[in-house]
Amino acid sequence: MSWRDWIRGVEVEPSLYAADFSRLGSQIAVLLDAGVHVFHFDVGDGHFVPPVTIGPIVLQSISRQIHDGGAVVDCHLMTETPEKHFEAIAEAGGDSVTVHFEACPELDAVAAAARGQGLQFGVAFKPETEPRAAVDAAVAAGADIVLCMSIEPGYSGQAFMPDALGRIAETRSLLPDMTPVQVDGGIGDENIADVRSAGATLFVAGTSIFGNGDLAQAYRRLVQAAA
Helix, strand or coil, X not given: CCHHHHCCCCEEEEEHHHCCHHHHHHHHHXXXXXXXXXXXXXXXXXXXXXXXXXXXXXXXXXHHHHHHCCCEEEEEEECCCHHHHHHHHHHHCCCEEEEEHHHCCCHHHHHHHHHHCCCEEEEEECCCCCHHHHHHHHHHCCCCEEEEECCCCCCCCCCCCCCHHHXXXXXXHHCCCXXXXXXXXXXXXXXXXXXXXXXXXXEEECHHHHCCCXXXXXXXXXXXXXX
């Protein structure tokens, strides 16, 4: 299975980093019932980004539930030398890894290492990085998706950067039609339609889902707004 099989026009990906970890399994169950097809799983190492977030042990505890529910786990590695984590991510049940352009001077080799573990492969870039440099490298490495960050990576709950819309549109214009653009950071009801119009089809949403009392309703509202 690949991203081409997973994407149903557009996908809103709940970011598990924003979940209530005392109720993680039950919140995942609610979202599976609501129709979630892709969950986003953020890994931060305390070096590439300041916070140490969640990792393979947590992933292993939830991946079977997610897979049994017909969904997949998209892992965003905000780490230095992300290839060191691929085997553990694959063994824990991850389906795709997205690495940062800024952390991978040998992106072709990193892509090959991900493929070697049976993982789909994406490339992310920070707000200060020129889209063309990241996109050219991603295309050369055969990336399945490209993630245009609309916040500084690391912390959940940040506001969407308005200038991200131009970077998203530029990213879309530089990529082959078959390669989806993913956006992560500050996605909510008020901007998801504009982000879609700029060319994205994969939307990572944390606080706008998990900060809501009704997770299913929040997810469906975002899907409707994006569509």
